[in-house]
Amino acid sequence: MKKFIIAICLVLILIITVFSIRFIIGGPEDTWLCQNGQWVKHGSPKDPAPTTGCQKEAQDNSQEEKIIVKKPQPNQAVNSPIEISGQARGFWYFEATFPLQLLDLQGNIISSYYAQAQGDWMTEEFVPFTASLEFDVTTQQPATLILKKDNPSGLPEYEDQITIPVILMPSDTMTVKVYFNNSNLDPEYSCNKVFAVERKIKKTVVVGRAALEELLKGVTEEEKNQGYITSINQGVKIQSLKIENGVAYVDFNQQLQYQVGGSCRVAAISAQITETLKQFPTVDSVVISVDGKTEDILQP
Numbered sequence: 001m002k003k004f005i006i007a008i009c010l011v012l013i014l015i016i017t018v019f020s021i022r023f024i025i026g027g028p029e030d031t032w033l034c035q036n037g038q039w040v041k042h043g044s045p046k047d048p049a050p051t052t053g054c055q056k057e058a059q060d061n062s063q064e065e066k067i068i069v070k071k072p073q074p075n076q077a078v079n080s081p082i083e084i085s086g087q088a089r090g091f092w093y094f095e096a097t098f099p100l101q102l103l104d105l106q107g108n109i110i111s112s113y114y115a116q117a118q119g120d121w122m123t124e125e126f127v128p129f130t131a132s133l134e135f136d137v138t139t140q141q142p143a144t145l146i147l148k149k150d151n152p153s154g155l156p157e158y159e160d161q162i163t164i165p166v167i168l169m170p171s172d173t174m175t176v177k178v179y180f181n182n183s184n185l186d187p188e189y190s191c192n193k194v195f196a197v198e199r200k201i202k203k204t205v206v207v208g209r210a211a212l213e214e215l216l217k218g219v220t221e222e223e224k225n226q227g228y229i230t231s232i233n234q235g236v237k238i239q240s241l242k243i244e245n246g247v248a249y250v251d252f253n254q255q256l257q258y259q260v261g262g263s264c265r266v267a268a269i270s271a272q273i274t275e276t277l278k279q280f281p282t283v284d285s286v287v288i289s290v291d292g293k294t295e296d297i298l299q300p
Helices: 002-026 054-064 207-216 221-225 263-278
Strands: 031-035 038-042 067-071 076-078 082-089 097-103 109-117 126-133 141-148 161-168 173-182 195-202 238-244 247-252 285-290
Touching: 067 161, 082 097, 082 141, 097 126, 173 207, 173 263, 195 207, 207 238, 207 263, 247 263, 263 285
Parallel strands: 076 161, 247 285
Antiparallel strands: 031 038, 067 082, 082 126, 097 109, 097 141, 109 126, 141 161, 173 195, 238 247
């Protein structure tokens, strides 16, 4: 009798152990699982098959198979410019690009541009892409990044897109203008006719001085290729700058007029400095000096 009771106990322990292991490893036994867009019975669920949800999941998976975004991630805080990268099927592109849009909560376009394929896009396979999207906001705010399938036909049945929520962060940079002569825009070279180019600088309260510092750096290689030229010597230093009653008084070292000859070059130097400072609403006119002297400077 004692042996029989022991045997019964051992059988019960074995049964309990088997069911425990099955529960831990196998998970819920009586439920419905979504597989390949269809609800599949698992075990003996008491409830009927769900009527919604599985098809939506299948559509989401299909969307992921068309385009995969690595950067930015959903709800990521981003600074300008947003660096965007990932991979998309070849049919997502047209002429190796597809459009991007950045929208605010009201649906207004903050910025737009194109992503560029980083390989042969004439394929059904995934092709890497990169993009850089600039924006300018003064406060932190939510926005939506939209990556659109390029659709040259314009037909709605070929439209497709994915959306990524992001948090736009205020930029720690600002844009100023600096002025140069340009041999392409002014072939006859009018000396005092100058044209603006934009420069990104760190935010500062002394924005007038910062703009002049950018001017004194001269033209970049890209600007030079576009025909921009400067008449200001290298090594020129700003010794002081003050603005009073709409007049900007700016003083430079002697390098400003070192070996400067000809009335045309003198006029160009003056125009570059004057227009760069007059971009600011607090400046109506400019007085240029060298070592504190305003007379007999920048003589042709």
